[in-house]
Every structure is written in structure tokens, then in C-alpha cells.
Amino acid sequence: MVLIKIDRVKNFLNFFHQLELSWQIYSLLLIYIIIMLTAFVLKIEIGILLLLLLIAIFIFIYYYTNRFVSRIKMIANQLAKDIIVVNEKVYDNSVIGILLYDQDHRLSWGNSLANSIINYKNAVGQKLEDINPDLMTIIETIDKEWQVITYNEKHYRVSHDVNSRAIYWIEFENEYNIQQQYKNNRIVYGYLLLDDFDEVVQSLDDQEASNFDADLINELNIWAQQQDVYIKRIEDDKFILLLNVKTLEKLENQKFKYFSEIREKYYARNIPISMSIGIAYSTDDKVKINRLAKEAQMNLDLALGRGGDQVVVKMDEEPARFYGGDTNPTEKRTNTRSKLVYQALINQIDQASNVIISGHKYPDMDSLSSALGIYKIATERRKLAKIIINESTFNTDIKNLLNSPQISYNLKNIFIDSETAKTYLNPKTLLILVDHHRPSLSEAEQLFVYGLNIVVIDHHRRSEEFPKQTVLTYIETTASSTSELITEFFMNVRNDSEPVNRFEATALLAGIIVDTNNFSMRTGSRTFDAASYLKSRGADTEQIQRMLQEDLLEVKKRNQLIERTEFYDSVYAITQSESGLPIDNVTAAQAADGMLSLTHVEAAFVIFQRTMTSIGISARSLGKINVQKIMESLGGGGHLSNAAAQLENITVDEAKDLLLQAINQNK
Incomplete structure (x- = not known):
């Protein structure tokens, strides 16, 4: 009997100690005992009553402990079952x-x-x-x-x-x-410019011009209505475009083919009209319309700098997207423009304390020759001038040029490397870029962080990457070469006391000859005018021929490249060098030129090992295929029919795979 009582007490105490309120109850019991003892001292009757009450409570707990504990456990078990059922229903019917x-x-x-x-x-x-x-x-x-x-x-x-x-x-x-609908309704701002509109109208009589203008505006209005685009004419040749992102996506999926169709329609009527468009939009809900207008104008300028007849679309800081640009631009360069640019260049040189001139990395004849031409202009203005070069990257023809007996000055006093160039810098230093405009391709790449005033003279189509602090930009995509542009500067100042000497004339003519592949590509009337002037100044064509003579090994390399030609989609000719066998730019470019003469070929690509860590791609086209867009997809650039790219830390085979992807993307 005593054991049963002890077990009962133990069960109660175990259950009691499992309760989270046990310490509070112990505290109350202690207070009760203190009060009871105090009552015994002050008034024994009250103390006895309190003691009897405490005994009664203990007796009640003693006799009803098991029933109380069992009841609590039964309630707890039922509650646990209910919770499981509810949880299962909640989980099963959960959102x-x-x-x-x-x-x-x-x-x-x-x-x-x-x-x-x-x-x-x-x-x-x-x-x-x-x-x-x-x-x-x-x-x-x-x-x-x-x-x-x-x-x-x-x-x-x-x-x-x-x-x-x-x-x-x-x-x-x-x-x-809802998010997509909100996104699709974001505003898109654009400018549309009619390329060469004034020249086209001037070539027509009054009635033809009036009919052409009315017909063109009607065409644009019909297109805008069909595509849900608001269009408003703000100048004779310029329009505002307002649309939303959904409409823009539809137009991009169509690759803005309407503008190619309308160009072909008017070309068939002997009216050479095309359109350039700059479009801007943002993911920022609070973007101001003024900002979009400025960005749209910048994108329009980029389209024009690339030769026009194309659409440039850009969102915030993302890379621009290009559509069109598949035709060669018409030549709009004039003597007046050349004179104005030359005068602006002279003003910038006069305001500078010294001049740093830079061509592109891995210089070709055009890059170095145009740099020498600018050096001549700067020194004629009595300014200290230096040309940044990296002699380790010289091709054979460059070495032959610099070993010419016609040189009348010490080249060691002219050429410096990029590290030495830093010692010549001050706030009034003028940096002139020739035959390129992308900082990442420049021999002066390390100097752009110094905030120098920059002049750009180039003939390549403008890319999105462009120096920020340019004080003068002269990009003429219709020019055969930068050497041609520099030569025109000298042609416009014939009364100067010191015209180009024989060496400089020979170098500039060599630059033109190399870039035009002996006047067979991108050659206009102004190209021959420049060549004629240089010849009159003593340019030695025999010396140029000697400079461009090839080593037998290089000829074999070029022929081996052509022999390895493979065809893709019938019109693309692709070849690649052996892995680990370095080939220079000139040999690769000549191989690409040679591949264009193959039957049915519209575009040729030579993938070659430049160095042990870099791969080059030289691209050529007869004009129907825009190789510039293909090379831009790989981080390069150039012209519609002549472009290149450089890839780092990949193999020749991997470069070929990337090239095929770029071709497919730009079909």
C-alpha cells in the first residue's frame, strides 16, 4: 500500500515537473507557507485554518492525481490527432x-x-x-x-x-x-531621319519632289497606323516616333524589314532614299521623357556614324542592338567639310601643350601612315608630338617602311611606348586617335583614364564603344582609308611652306593601297584624287611595291589557308590555320581577299592564330553580306565588306564555332 502511494506521488511530481508553470507554483506555495507561519505567530486560529486548507488541497491532489493526469493525456492525444488532421488538410489545400x-x-x-x-x-x-x-x-x-x-x-x-x-x-x-502588361506598355522614344533627303529632293523637279514627299509620308503614316506607332514630322527629314515595348519587340522580331522594303521600292524608281532610326527606352518607371529623347538622338547619331540606313535600339546601359546597315553609304564628303575639319584640328593642336598620336593595336600600313601624317601637321604647328607604338607587333611591311632610305628624321625621337607616353601627359595634352575609335583597340588604351581631350579621325563604322571626352570627331565611312582623309588635309593647304615630303607621301599612298587592296575595294573618285596628289609629291610606287613584297613562307601560308577552305550555306567560305601556328594579320587578310574570288562565295572568313593566347578572324564580303555585323557579334568591327575580330584564350576550333553562331544570328 505504501509503494502504491509513493508511485502515485512520483507520477504526480513527474507530471508536475513537465509543466512549464512548475516554478511559478513552487513560488506560490512558498509564499503561502510564509503567510501561514506568520498567521501562527500573530493569530494561531487563522494559521490553523490555513494549514487545514493546505492539507485539504494535498489530499485532493493525492486522490485525484491519476484521474487528472489521464484526462490531460487523453485531451493532449486528441488534440495531437486533430492537429495532424488539420495540418494534412491545410497542406493538401494550401495555396x-x-x-x-x-x-x-x-x-x-x-x-x-x-x-x-x-x-x-x-x-x-x-x-x-x-x-x-x-x-x-x-x-x-x-x-x-x-x-x-x-x-x-x-x-x-x-x-x-x-x-x-x-x-x-x-x-x-x-x-x-500584369507585370508583362505593365512592361509592354512602357514608353519607347525614337527619331527617324531620311538619309540624304535634301540631295534626293534637289535631284528631282518640283512636281516629282512634291509627289515623292507626299507618297513617302503616306507610306510612313500607313506603316505607323498598322504597327500602332505614333509618328510626327518635326523637320523636313526628321520624325519623332512614340511606341511601347510590345510594339518594339514585334518590330525587332521583324528586324525592321519594312525600312529595307521601302528603300528597295524607291531605289527601283531611281530615288536613293533610306532611313536611319535611333530608339531608346528604359526599365526605370520614373524615367523622364527628356532623357529618352537625348538617348534616342545619341542612338541616331550612332546609326549615322555607322553609315546610316540602319536602326539602333538601346535600353539603359545594355549593349545597343543594330538592324539594317546592309548597303554601302553614298559618298557625302566634300572639300568644304575636309577644310572645316582640318581647321578645327589645327585649333585643337594650337591650344594643346603637346600631342600624343595613337593608332590601333597590331598596326597596319594605314594606321602608321596616318599617324605619321598627323605628326607632320602637329610639328608644323611647332608642337611636341609623339606616336605610341609597340614595335613587337610590327608586320613585315611596316618594318620595310620604317627602314626606307627616304626617311629624313630620326624615328627614335618620334616613337614611344604607352608607359613612356604617361610621362608626357599634362592637363593640356591632346590625344589624337587615327584609324580607330574604340579605346579597347587603341595603343593608348592606358591613357583614357587621364581625362585628356581626344580627337578621332577614322574611316571605320562607328561602334557603341567610343571615347567620352572627344573634342573633334571625323569619321568618314565612305573613305577608303584614314590615309586618304589625312592626305586631303594636305591637299587643302597647298600654300603651306612645308608640304609632305617623299617619305610621308610614300607612306600615305602605301596606306591607301593596302586598305583598298590595290584600288580594288572601297575606292571612290576622291581616293584617286588623293593618290594623284601623293604621286605629285614624290610618292614612290616602286618603293611601295618593294615594301609589300612577301616572304615565300608567308605566300605558302596564305595558299595553305585558301586550300583549307570549307563552305557553309554555299556562300560563306571559311578557313582556319593550324592550331599553334602563328600567322600575321596581313597574310590572313590577303587569304580572305583571295577566297572572295572563289565561285559563288559572297563572304570569306579566315580564322588564325595571332599569338599563343589570341585568335584573329579576318572577314571580307562582296557587299551582299554585312561582315561588320558578324564581327561585332564577336566583339570586333570594321566595314560592311571588310571587318575583323580578336578573341582571347580560346582555340581555333572554338573560334570557328563562335563564328558559325554569329553567322546564323545575322542571317
């Missing part, structure tokens, strides 16, 4: 889909919403990759952070808990559609 999987990536459980999302019968026990490969992608790429994904053509927010091996889903279709 959050839940999928659980085991260590073998087999589905172990899913609630109703998750099962409806994966839409797979008898999914429990199946491997996730068998149910849908996207489930494995979720496990491999998504962590606890919620991400929006597309699954079975619907949109969900998904979170993945690696520790509990659970995937959580929230339906996001309605919110996604």
Missing part, C-alpha cells in the same frame, strides 16, 4: 504547392496543388527527372530564395529547401501577366 523527395531524387509526397502543377499520374516513387527534367533543374539551380520560373508553359514562384528536400510552388501566372 502553396509542396513536393517532397528523398535522397535518390524520387518523389515521396506532394499536396494537391503540387500534383496538379507537375501533372503526372502515379508520381510518388518516380524519379524527378523522369517526371520532368525541369524539376532537376530547379533542385540544381534554385535555393531558398524565391525565383520566377516557367514550368509547363505557366509561371510560378519557386523555392527549394535543400535540408528538408522540399520544393515550394506559388502560382504566379496572374501577377506575371
